[in-house]
Amino acid sequence: MTAALIGLVLTAGSSGAGAASTTTTAGATTNSSAKSNSTSTSTSTTTTTTTLPLKLPKSGDCTILVIGDSLGTDLGGGLYHQLEKSPKIKLELEGKSETGLANAWFYNWPRHLKKFLAQYHPKLTILLLGGNDEQGMEVNGHPAAFNTLVWRTQYKKNVATMMNEATEAGSAVLWIGMPIMYPNDYRQGMKVINSISAKVAKTKPHVTFLSTWKFFANAKGQFRFSAMVNGQQQVIRQADGIHPTAVGQNVLATYVVDELHLLYKLPVKPAYPEIFTK
Numbered sequence: 001m002t003a004a005l006i007g008l009v010l011t012a013g014s015s016g017a018g019a020a021s022t023t024t025t026a027g028a029t030t031n032s033s034a035k036s037n038s039t040s041t042s043t044s045t046t047t048t049t050t051t052l053p054l055k056l057p058k059s060g061d062c063t064i065l066v067i068g069d070s071l072g073t074d075l076g077g078g079l080y081h082q083l084e085k086s087p088k089i090k091l092e093l094e095g096k097s098e099t100g101l102a103n104a105w106f107y108n109w110p111r112h113l114k115k116f117l118a119q120y121h122p123k124l125t126i127l128l129l130g131g132n133d134e135q136g137m138e139v140n141g142h143p144a145a146f147n148t149l150v151w152r153t154q155y156k157k158n159v160a161t162m163m164n165e166a167t168e169a170g171s172a173v174l175w176i177g178m179p180i181m182y183p184n185d186y187r188q189g190m191k192v193i194n195s196i197s198a199k200v201a202k203t204k205p206h207v208t209f210l211s212t213w214k215f216f217a218n219a220k221g222q223f224r225f226s227a228m229v230n231g232q233q234q235v236i237r238q239a240d241g242i243h244p245t246a247v248g249q250n251v252l253a254t255y256v257v258d259e260l261h262l263l264y265k266l267p268v269k270p271a272y273p274e275i276f277t278k
Contacts, residue, residue: 056123056172060088060267065122065171067094067113072128074244075176078253079126085271092120100132101158102146110161117169124264125166126256128176130197131242134189147192155193159200163207172264173207176256179216182223182241208263215255216248228277250274 056062066076073095083089094116099107109129117125136145137154144151166173175197178190194213201209216236218224226235229247236248244252254270261268 056264056266061090062088062124062266063090063092063120063122065092065094065116065120065125066128067109067116067125068128068176069095069099069131070097070243071131071178072176073097074249075126075128075252075256078249078251079256081250082253082257082270082272083268086268089266089268092116092122098132100129101155101162102133102135102137102151104158105138110158110165113162113165114169117166117171121169122166122171124174124260125171126174126176127162128178129162130178130190130193133193134186146189152192152196155196156200159197160204163200163204167204167206173201173204174256174259174263175201175207175209177209177211177213179212179244179252180214180221180223182225182237186242187223210256210259212252212255216252229274231277247274251276 064079066072066079068075073093076091076093076095080091080093083091094112096107096112099109101109104110113125116122133155134146136143137151138144139150139154142150144154163173163175177194177197181187181190194211198209198211201207214221216224218227223237223241225237225241226233228234229236229251234247235245236251237243238245250272251274254273254275257268257270260266
């Protein structure tokens with residue numbers, strides 16, 4: 001990870017997505033990246049599949065739980081920075097390196113999510129998971145290879161369990177899709193993960209799937225290590241072609257904050273917006 005955040009320790013994962021665990025409140029001081037005076041704008045390059053969200057407090061006071069692997073932690077760090085000037089939003093950041101929904105033997109996300117929901121009582125849960133799920137898993141005591149019918153069936157159940165747990169606890173869900181990746185085989189695997197998560201989200205009330213694939217791609221739909229951000233050419237992805245840089249984190253977080261306002265009518269705006277520009 002590349003961002004240094006007060007109160008948030010980031011631990012780099014391996015080939016996929018890996019993290020940290022902390023609790024913080026938006027409005028605290030952070031020094032993750034340089035501030036920008038650019039105006040944030042929403043983009044239409046991604047798609048969402050949305051059902052009516054659970055009603056969030058009209059006062060704007062809202063606890064948001066952000067969970068995931070290292071990519072989820074990257075997003076959480078960016079949101080921590082971009083929501084610095086949104087004092088009514090309380091962020092609870094819970095991440096774990098190298099975790100996912102295909103390796104419950106290492107870290108059982110449904111069990112831990114249930115604990116976090118009971119602990120924080122979030123009105124919105126943001127998830128960025130799947131970076132480590134291009135692997136086989138055990139299904140009913142038998143090994144199932146990645147992307148086989150048995151694997152896909154079980155993975156759908158795992159995704160649904162996470163969504164159900166959150167909504168049944170009174171939390172709306174914003175499921176963030178994996179961004180485009182550089183390693184070709186890994187990129188194809190992330191397409192599978194995104195497809196399953198998006199399809200399950202369509203069947204669940206109070207769940208929104210937010211794609212980031214085209215958002216991080218270039219005009220031709222290809223992976224890019226760098227892009228124009230706030231009028232300057234900047235590196236947005238790390239050398240592994242998977243994780244975002246500090247700039248990439250803030251670009252993603254700026255986009256997500258804008259979506260929090262558009263989707264849930266939360267009175268938020270990015271504190272230091274970093275956006276793709278021509």
